[in-house]
Amino acid sequence: MANKKIILTGDRPTGPLHIGHYIGSLANRVKLQDMYKQYVLIADMQALTDNYDNPQKVRDNILQVALDYLAVGIDPQKSTIFIQSMIPQIAELAIIYLNLVTVSRLKRNPTVKTEIKQRGFGENVPAGFLIYPVHQAADITVVKGTLVPVGDDQLPLIEQANEIVRTFNRIYNCSVLKEAEAMISPVSRLTGIDGKAKMSKSLGNALFLSDPADVVVKKVMSMYTDPDHLRASDPGKIEGNVVFTYLDAFDADKDQVQEMKEHYQRGGLGDVVVKKRLIEVLNNLLEPMRNRRADYAKDPAAVMKILFEGTDRTREVAEQTMKEVRAAMCLDYR
Numbered sequence: 001m002a003n004k005k006i007i008l009t010g011d012r013p014t015g016p017l018h019i020g021h022y023i024g025s026l027a028n029r030v031k032l033q034d035m036y037k038q039y040v041l042i043a044d045m046q047a048l049t050d051n052y053d054n055p056q057k058v059r060d061n062i063l064q065v066a067l068d069y070l071a072v073g074i075d076p077q078k079s080t081i082f083i084q085s086m087i088p089q090i091a092e093l094a095i096i097y098l099n100l101v102t103v104s105r106l107k108r109n110p111t112v113k114t115e116i117k118q119r120g121f122g123e124n125v126p127a128g129f130l131i132y133p134v135h136q137a138a139d140i141t142v143v144k145g146t147l148v149p150v151g152d153d154q155l156p157l158i159e160q161a162n163e164i165v166r167t168f169n170r171i172y173n174c175s176v177l178k179e180a181e182a183m184i185s186p187v188s189r190l191t192g193i194d195g196k197a198k199m200s201k202s203l204g205n206a207l208f209l210s211d212p213a214d215v216v217v218k219k220v221m222s223m224y225t226d227p228d229h230l231r232a233s234d235p236g237k238i239e240g241n242v243v244f245t246y247l248d249a250f251d252a253d254k255d256q257v258q259e260m261k262e263h264y265q266r267g268g269l270g271d272v273v274v275k276k277r278l279i280e281v282l283n284n285l286l287e288p289m290r291n292r293r294a295d296y297a298k299d300p301a302a303v304m305k306i307l308f309e310g311t312d313r314t315r316e317v318a319e320q321t322m323k324e325v326r327a328a329m330c331l332d333y334r
């Protein structure tokens with residue numbers, strides 16, 4: 001028990017989760033919950049750092065993301081799902097960490113840098129947004145998380161969290177905080193259905209876990225393949241061909257995928273045949289998720305209760321960590 005890993009991971013509730021999230025981190029979380037103690041946070045405070053003018057959107061997506069978690073098989077009996085804003089200890093810890101981080105270090109964080117550019121913030125980046133990596137360090141360390149299954153875009157954030165951990169333990173001469181290790185899945189940046197960029201809701205190229213079967217058919221049928229593969233008899237390219245990218249990621253029958261690739265490259269295999277296989281694979285994956293989602297969606301109050309129970313459990317652990325943190329920093333006044 002003493003060396004058992006503690007997982008802390010989560011997502012911003014800004015929209016429905018997609019199959020890129022699934023292959024990049026949700027699938028890992030479903031596996032890991034049987035081995036370790038797992039906390040899954042719904043990062044509403046982090047979502048507000050660039051949605052402060054639209055709190056209702058964040059509020060509405062709490063339930064949607066919770067349904068996505070339950071649908072993929074994150075089991076509330078095994079995992080503790082909680083709401084970030086309901087753990088004030090995280091905010092307290094973040095304020096403490098802010099003394100240990102420089103503004104220039106934050107501006108150099110590659111993930112934050114990219115996001116500031118994407119959002120067009122420039123020099124007018126909200127301070128809350130700039131410091132969200134510090135907040136995220138608090139998410140991880142408040143439960144003493146040591147393993148973080150996420151997409152590889154999150155690596156710079158975990159690195160920065162570990163810097164804070166080392167600085168804290170050194171300056172306050174203690175070993176209260178623990179460093180965390182990232183767990184990255186081999187497919188951590190799934191391309192969107194347009195074949196252009198990483199799958200994301202904002203780019204309109206996502207296939208959502210909550211998409212009904214007929215939407216999956218429509219999206220796969222519209223998928224980018226090889227624009228020069230005009231007739232089935234022509235040799236086709238598999239590089240950059242999204243249908244094959246997805247078969248590689250989701251089809252368990254690797255031999256058949258290999259065969260299809262060779263056939264496609266030789267010529268004689270039409271796009272529609274390959275797409276039909278992908279539709280079958282994706283709908284087989286998503287069908288049990290749709291069923292679980294529909295079950296839970298019947299009773300939103302029960303889903304919220306799962307979140308509140310997880311939050312209460314997390315708060316106890318968080319307060320214990322804070323007692324140790326306050327003691328290490330001479331803040332234990334009584």
Ligand code: TRP
Nearest residue numbers: 008009010011012043046136139
């Ligand atoms: N930053 C993550 C995202 O963009 C969400 C997140 C918040 C997170 N806190 C975390 C992930 C802690 C892992 C650990 O989706």
